[in-house]
Structure formats: structure tokens, C-alpha cells
Amino acid sequence: MTAHESAAAPVADSRPIVRSHHGDDVEDRYEWFRAKEDAEVIAHLEAENSYTESRTAHLEALRGRIFDEIKGRTLETDLSVPARRGDWWYYGRTVEGKQYGIQCRAPLASPDDWTPPVLSPDTEVPGEQILLDGNIEAEGHEFFSLGSFEVTTDGSLMLYGVDVAGDERYTVRVRDLTTGEQLADEIPGTFAGATFSPDGRFIVYSTVDDAWRPDTVWLHELGTAVDTDAKLFHEPDERYWVGAGFTRSDRYLVIGLGSSITSEEWLLDADDLRGEPRVVWPRREGIEYDSSHAVVDGEDVLYVLHNDGALDFELIRVSASDPAGASEVVIPHRPGQRLLGVSTFRDWGVVGYRRGGLARLGMLDYATGAVDELDFDEPLYAVGSGGNPEWAPPLLRLGYGSFVTPGTVYDLDVATRELHLRKRQPVLGGYDPEDYAQARLWVTATDGAQIPVSLVWKRSFGEAGAAPRPLHLYGYGSYEHSIEPGFSVPRLSELDRGVVFAVAHVRGGGEMGRQWYEDGKLLAKRNTFTDFVDCARHLVDAGYTTPAQMVAEGGSAGGLLMGAVANLAPELFAGILADVPFVDALTTILDPSLPLTVIEWDEWGDPLHNADVYAYMKSYTPYENVRTDAAYPRILAVTSLNDTRVLYVEPAKWVARLREVGADALLKCEMVAGHGGVSGRYNAWKERAFELAWLFDVLGVAD
Structure with a gap:
């Protein structure tokens, strides 16, 4: 046994709590982990981190090389393409050695200037103004996230919303760009997406309820006390999120609210924000729509996208x-x-x-x-x-x-x-897109559905499928979210080592239309899991890879997918990487006091009031279905203490349960971060280097 395998895993106390619903009593030995402020819980998470670090210490040099590869391929000092608004070109800068971006602007050459200036990091931009330097704002904080950023149409004022904990509660501040003065206006506890009114007199923002649901839209007049802000709209129904924004025409403020299956919009004239909003279409269960304002033949019209029939x-x-x-x-x-x-x-x-x-x-x-x-x-x-x-x-x-x-x-x-x-x-280092290839294949699922699978690989290792190769299979499959074929610099570290990267576009996502989503939610959720297993099995049977050469990855709801497939087909994978995984789904969805639970009932079903939904969710929830008869692949679960979407307690409980049955499971918990993980680009690169080093170790990929 090597030194990195001999470290003792943390053993959590068993403190049984009985959960009773629909005549079913379930003993949960690790629910006590939910007490986030408990010193014993924090000590356990820190022990898990220490264990994970000791178990992966032999990968430190590899992590460093992967980080250097990501860094070496990235032009660290760079500028975005300017976008025109009003009399200015707005753009962002990144600077070598700096974690966060810098927001800048430069004046137009003339009112007819629509061709963005070509900017170079080595050339001074005439008239450049630095609006917000995230590195300065982040000083003294381990975490920093910008949730709102906007400049008034006339370019005179700037608002920005900052989160320094990772809990997605932002404090909005305002700066006078003509003087550099910080205004007294400060709005704590906002949701992301605060915006100025077109005339710059007001800020429209949202706040959340105790379950982290954006439920109220407010109007703040600059120069007045926050406690006098006007409540523009409040939605008491816990299934609905609320947000607001102005039309591109600046004609209306649109207040939009929606659940997973129903939406509604209200309009306010932008020049009368204290007036009464009027509904576009009253909500009807199961009908979704959104509108966009235009002027056609002199008439104000709305283009409405809807699914009524x-x-x-x-x-x-x-x-x-x-x-x-x-x-x-x-x-x-x-x-x-x-x-x-x-x-x-x-x-x-x-x-x-x-x-x-x-x-x-x-x-x-x-x-x-x-x-x-x-x-x-x-x-x-x-x-x-x-x-x-x-x-x-x-x-x-x-x-x-x-x-x-x-x-x-x-x-x-x-x-x-x-x-x-x-x-x-x-992409530095001589990247040539011709060195790589991408393709799509179609896998026949158990029930006959055709599942698209996207592949990308490096040509010098041979065509994908010509011989079994290490393969990294990614999946998500919820909320009608589609996984797009996008570029990734960190992924090059995989492809250049001969790993094939694949995405299984399973049901529950939106890749193939609304029915694709409907066939992977509620009481059809199992299709998401079996589709992924069918794709993995096809990749083995068709000679793309072998179980000993395949690692699966998914995050958040995709982490639920990872936990489910670990139970369904542990023999198909050498490893499973689960990022902020939703693996204790039933416990969470049973508790309406937890963040997001009630609004999630449209996605997963309501197990609190429906015994059939309860039984169905219980049949697949990973934490409750850990098998005693299975040889699990190696598992790495990554989470964050301040995540408000998928609480750290879920992967912590899951890992403890997996250990009971002898699984080689690791937990890495960021102690100052949220759902998106650590903040800062260098920290994010280090985090990804950690995950990829673990993945390469599982796959036995030579460095």
C-alpha cells in the first residue's frame, strides 16, 4: 500500500434521525451534518479536506503542471471587444497576475462610429477610464463576485453589486463617474441584476425571501434612504421567481415571474415607474411566455413567444x-x-x-x-x-x-x-484547431430514443473509436438546459494526453426540443440516468473506450445524475467526478423551508404531498440507494460551504454513506465559496487542475 492510500478516512458519528412521510420511516445517520454553525460539522469538513489532500498529495506536481498548461495557453493580459452604449465603448481588461477583471470605457470617435476600436494590451487607449477594478474591490476578501454592473445611458453614474461570501447576496453601491465620488446610496441583500432606469434617477432591484427565492422588486430613488424604497411588485406564491429589466427600447420596465412551467409578465411605463403595472397575459398553469417590445408602423407592439397549444x-x-x-x-x-x-x-x-x-x-x-x-x-x-x-x-x-x-x-x-x-x-502555445476533431454520434437508448453524443479528440492519437482510449464522459440533463459544444482551454490538457472528451445529451436537457425535456423530468426522471448509462455502454461496446478507461462527470443536477449512475452501473466507470452534487434530493425536496425547494416541485415533483412522487424519488435518490453489493468506482465530490443552491450537506452525507460500503470516496469542500466554486481566475484554474489531476490518476494517463 502506498503512502497516499494509507491515510485513515474520517469516520463520522452516526446520530440517527428518523424522517417519516407517507407511512415510510427512514433512519438518516448523517443528517446532523446540516448544522452548518456546529463546530463538530466544520471540524468534520476540515478533516475531509485534510484526508483528500493527503490522498492526492502524490498528484501535487501533476496539478502544478496542469495549472501551468492552462496559464501558459491563456493570454493573461487581454481586452474584450468593446460594445457601444451611448457615447462610449465599454470593454473589460484582464492583467497578468490579477485574479479579477477590470471594467473600462473609452469615448467614441464620432456619433457615427459603429466599428469597435481594435485594442491591444500594449497600446494606450485614448481617453480610457477605469470604471471598476475587481482586484481592488476584492482586497481583504477570500471571495469576490460581481452580481450587478451597469452604467446610466448618459454615462454619468455606475452601479455594482458585490458578494464577498459566496452566498449570492449582493450589496449594490453607486459611483459618480464624473467625479469618482462614491454616493451614499447602498443597498444590501439584493439579488443579482440590479439596473438603472433609463433616466438614471432610479435603481430597480430584487430581494429574496428566506428560501432564497427572488420574490420582490423594489424601486430606489437615488439620494433617498433605502428604507423608503417603493415595492413595485411582490409575488407570494413560493413556486415563482421574480425579476425585472427594461426593454432595449427603454419604453417599458418588464417585471417577469415564472416557475418551471408557468410564467407571467407585467409592464410599467419607464417614464412612470410609480404607476400601476399591467399584466401582459394573466398566468395560466402550464403556459410559458415572454415578450419583447418593438415599434412597427408607428405602433408599440409586443413579440410574444409562448407555448399555448x-x-x-x-x-x-x-x-x-x-x-x-x-x-x-x-x-x-x-x-x-x-x-x-x-x-x-x-x-x-x-x-x-x-x-x-x-x-x-x-x-x-x-x-x-x-x-x-x-x-x-x-x-x-x-x-x-x-x-x-x-x-x-x-x-x-x-x-x-x-x-x-x-x-x-x-x-x-x-x-x-x-x-x-x-x-x-x-490560445497560446501554438494551438491549431486542425489538430483536433469533433463529431456527433447517436446512441439508441433502451426504449428506442436516439441520444446525441458529442465527441472531441486530438487527431494525432488516432480517430475516436478506432481503438479503446481514455474517455471523459460529461452529462447534465435537467431544467431543459442544453450542454453546448463550446471551447475550453483546460480541456486541452486532457485532449493532449490522448483523452477523448464526450457529452451525453441526455433527456431532461433541451438539446432536442421541449419533449426531450418533458421526457426527463418528474415521473420520467429515470430516463436521464438510463440514457447516460446507455451512452456509456455504447461507447464501450463500439470500441471507443473500456470501463477501466472511462470517468464520468456532472455538476449540480448533473451531480444527481452522477450519483444515480454510480448506483445503476458502477461497473461501467473507473471514476466519477461530482461537482456540487444534488445527491440527497429527496430530503431536500421534502423540506419547503430550504432554499429553492417549493419552486423545484415543478421539476422533480412534490414528494411532501404526493406519495407516488415520494416513492419514485426515493427509488433513485443517490444517498438513499447506495448499494451494499456493488464495487463502486473511485469518487470525488466537490462542494462549497456557502452554496445556497445545493447545500454542502448533501455530498458530505453521500460520501460518508459510500464509505460505509467500502467505496473509495473523497470530499473536497471549499470553505469560502458558493455554488460556482472559488472566485478569481487563478483560483478557478487551480481548482480545475486539482480535478483533472485526479481524473488522470484514475484513468492511468501518463503525464
């Missing part, structure tokens, strides 16, 4: 003054083409949708309703519009990338449809 959504146009009145179908429902959203500008719109498992973008002609799809020549890619704050631009900013093409910024000339390359993410 349209599973994959349709787009209609209605009068903004009478949204429940007459409507015109702009894009009819087409099964299998999932409409995702519409962004409206003065003269045209942009429609996002999914077809064939890929994201698409199309330009919308207001006069005809025609949609002109943008073409890209890679078989797998991700594309979206973003960074377009102006109401009447001649150009549309796009983000593009693939598994092999680094993140790319284009400006589309809307009149000519010409794409202007503004920037491609630099």
Missing part, C-alpha cells in the same frame, strides 16, 4: 396596449424546432431556436415575418447574440465557438449579412 413554442405579435387582443402569428409552431427567444431592435429582430440538437440564429423581418437563418460551416457549434445594448445599431454582435474553435466575436452587418471577425480567443 405549441409544445416547441410559437411567436406572435400583439398590440402593446392590448396584448390579450388580436394577434398575428409570426413563426408558427414547428414540432422539433424549439423556439428559444426573440430580441427586438428598432428595425429588425433576432430569433434564437434549436433544431437537430444545435442552436440556431435567424434575422426577423418585421414587415414580412420572414426569418433568415445564419449559416456556419462546422458540424458542431454554439452561437448566440449578446452585447447589444443599443436600440438602433447597424451591426449585431454575435458570440460563436465550437469544441475546436476558440470563442469568437463577430459583428454581423445586418444590411449585407456580412460577418466581421472582431476577435477570436487567443
Whole structure:
């Protein structure tokens, strides 16, 4: 036995607590871990960290090499592509040796200037102003996150929201950019996404209830006391999240609320924010919609995307003054083409949708309703519009990338449809995308469903599938969230060692349309798990890899997937990496006092009041289904003490239970971090280097 294997694992006290629901009594020996302020709990987590560090100490040099590879491929001093707003170009800087970004701006050359300046780290930018240096703001704090950042339309004031604990509660502050003075206005305990009113007189922000649900929208007038802020909207129903933002046209404030299956919007005139909001469509259970304001033929209209009788959504146009009145179908429902959203500008719109498992973008002609799809020549890619704050631009900013093409910024000339390359993410060290390949294969699930699997690999090791290779299989499969084929610098450290990276686009995600999501939630949730197992088994049977050469990874709800497949098919994997894993799902969803529980009932079901849902969730929840008859793969669970979405207690309990049956399970708990892990880019690289070193050790990949 090697030194790193001989360390003694922490043994947690067994303090049984009985949970009773629907006539079922369950003894939980580790629920006492939930007492976050208990010194014994903290001591146990610290002991777990010490054990994990001792068990992985032999990987320290490898971790250092991986970190150096990530760092060495990254242009540390760099600038983003400027985006125009008002009289300024706004952009961000990163500086070598600095953890956090720096927000900057520079004046336009002229009012007709729509071509962003080409910025170089080595060249001074004329008229540059540093608006916010995250490194200065983070001084004295182990954690720093920016949840809100905005400048008024006239460029005179800036707001920013800061979290220094990782619990996603932000304090909003305001700075006068003409004088540099910090204003007295300070709003604690906000949710992310605070915004200025178009005239700069007000801040609109949201707060959360005790269950971490954004439930109230507030109006703060600059220069007044926070305790006099006006409550614009409050939603008492615990199933609904609430948020607010202004239309690109600055015509309305839109207050949006939604559960997983139902939504509702209210409009306030931007020039009368103390008025009464009016509903677009009253909520109806199971109906989702969102609206976007435009002006067509001189009339204020709303383009409304909805699923009323349209599973994959349709787009209609209605009068903004009478949204429940007459409507015109702009894009009819087409099964299998999932409409995702519409962004409206003065003269045209942009429609996002999914077809064939890929994201698409199309330009919308207001006069005809025609949609002109943008073409890209890679078989797998991700594309979206973003960074377009102006109401009447001649150009549309796009983000593009693939598994092999680094993140790319284009400006589309809307009149000519010409794409202007503004920037491609630099990858140092001689990266050549031609050295890598990507492909998609389709796996037949047990029930006949066709599951897309995306692959990327380095060509010099041979074609994927030509011979068994180390393989890293990633999955998520919840909330209709799609895993896009995007580029990753840390992933190159895998590919360059001969590892094939794969994504199983399992049901419960949104890759193949709304039905794909419906078939992987509630009482169909098991499809998510069996799809992943079917994909893993196919990759073995087809010769891509072997069980001894495969590691699975998933995070959050994807961590639930990891725990479930560990129980379903432990023999298929050499290791399982579970990031902030939702592995004690039933205990959490039974407790409506916990963050997010009630709103989650639309996703998982309500086991508190429904015995069938209780029995179904109990049948798959990883913590309650740890097997005594299984030889588990090596497991690494990573969590954060201040995570408000998936509490640290879930993976802590899971690891303790796995140890009872002899599993080689490690827990790494960040003691100052939230759901997204550590803050700061260097810290994030170190965290990923830790995980990849463990993964390479499991796979036996030679360094």
C-alpha cells in the first residue's frame, strides 16, 4: 500500500434521525451534518479536506503542471471587444497576475462610429477610464463576485453589486463617474441584476425571501434612504421567481415571474415607474411566455413567444396596449424546432431556436415575418447574440465557438449579412484547431430514443473509436438546459494526453426540443440516468473506450445524475467526478423551508404531498440507494460551504454513506465559496487542475 492510500478516512458519528412521510420511516445517520454553525460539522469538513489532500498529495506536481498548461495557453493580459452604449465603448481588461477583471470605457470617435476600436494590451487607449477594478474591490476578501454592473445611458453614474461570501447576496453601491465620488446610496441583500432606469434617477432591484427565492422588486430613488424604497411588485406564491429589466427600447420596465412551467409578465411605463403595472397575459398553469417590445408602423407592439397549444413554442405579435387582443402569428409552431427567444431592435429582430440538437440564429423581418437563418460551416457549434445594448445599431454582435474553435466575436452587418471577425480567443502555445476533431454520434437508448453524443479528440492519437482510449464522459440533463459544444482551454490538457472528451445529451436537457425535456423530468426522471448509462455502454461496446478507461462527470443536477449512475452501473466507470452534487434530493425536496425547494416541485415533483412522487424519488435518490453489493468506482465530490443552491450537506452525507460500503470516496469542500466554486481566475484554474489531476490518476494517463 502506498503512502497516499494509507491515510485513515474520517469516520463520522452516526446520530440517527428518523424522517417519516407517507407511512415510510427512514433512519438518516448523517443528517446532523446540516448544522452548518456546529463546530463538530466544520471540524468534520476540515478533516475531509485534510484526508483528500493527503490522498492526492502524490498528484501535487501533476496539478502544478496542469495549472501551468492552462496559464501558459491563456493570454493573461487581454481586452474584450468593446460594445457601444451611448457615447462610449465599454470593454473589460484582464492583467497578468490579477485574479479579477477590470471594467473600462473609452469615448467614441464620432456619433457615427459603429466599428469597435481594435485594442491591444500594449497600446494606450485614448481617453480610457477605469470604471471598476475587481482586484481592488476584492482586497481583504477570500471571495469576490460581481452580481450587478451597469452604467446610466448618459454615462454619468455606475452601479455594482458585490458578494464577498459566496452566498449570492449582493450589496449594490453607486459611483459618480464624473467625479469618482462614491454616493451614499447602498443597498444590501439584493439579488443579482440590479439596473438603472433609463433616466438614471432610479435603481430597480430584487430581494429574496428566506428560501432564497427572488420574490420582490423594489424601486430606489437615488439620494433617498433605502428604507423608503417603493415595492413595485411582490409575488407570494413560493413556486415563482421574480425579476425585472427594461426593454432595449427603454419604453417599458418588464417585471417577469415564472416557475418551471408557468410564467407571467407585467409592464410599467419607464417614464412612470410609480404607476400601476399591467399584466401582459394573466398566468395560466402550464403556459410559458415572454415578450419583447418593438415599434412597427408607428405602433408599440409586443413579440410574444409562448407555448399555448405549441409544445416547441410559437411567436406572435400583439398590440402593446392590448396584448390579450388580436394577434398575428409570426413563426408558427414547428414540432422539433424549439423556439428559444426573440430580441427586438428598432428595425429588425433576432430569433434564437434549436433544431437537430444545435442552436440556431435567424434575422426577423418585421414587415414580412420572414426569418433568415445564419449559416456556419462546422458540424458542431454554439452561437448566440449578446452585447447589444443599443436600440438602433447597424451591426449585431454575435458570440460563436465550437469544441475546436476558440470563442469568437463577430459583428454581423445586418444590411449585407456580412460577418466581421472582431476577435477570436487567443490560445497560446501554438494551438491549431486542425489538430483536433469533433463529431456527433447517436446512441439508441433502451426504449428506442436516439441520444446525441458529442465527441472531441486530438487527431494525432488516432480517430475516436478506432481503438479503446481514455474517455471523459460529461452529462447534465435537467431544467431543459442544453450542454453546448463550446471551447475550453483546460480541456486541452486532457485532449493532449490522448483523452477523448464526450457529452451525453441526455433527456431532461433541451438539446432536442421541449419533449426531450418533458421526457426527463418528474415521473420520467429515470430516463436521464438510463440514457447516460446507455451512452456509456455504447461507447464501450463500439470500441471507443473500456470501463477501466472511462470517468464520468456532472455538476449540480448533473451531480444527481452522477450519483444515480454510480448506483445503476458502477461497473461501467473507473471514476466519477461530482461537482456540487444534488445527491440527497429527496430530503431536500421534502423540506419547503430550504432554499429553492417549493419552486423545484415543478421539476422533480412534490414528494411532501404526493406519495407516488415520494416513492419514485426515493427509488433513485443517490444517498438513499447506495448499494451494499456493488464495487463502486473511485469518487470525488466537490462542494462549497456557502452554496445556497445545493447545500454542502448533501455530498458530505453521500460520501460518508459510500464509505460505509467500502467505496473509495473523497470530499473536497471549499470553505469560502458558493455554488460556482472559488472566485478569481487563478483560483478557478487551480481548482480545475486539482480535478483533472485526479481524473488522470484514475484513468492511468501518463503525464
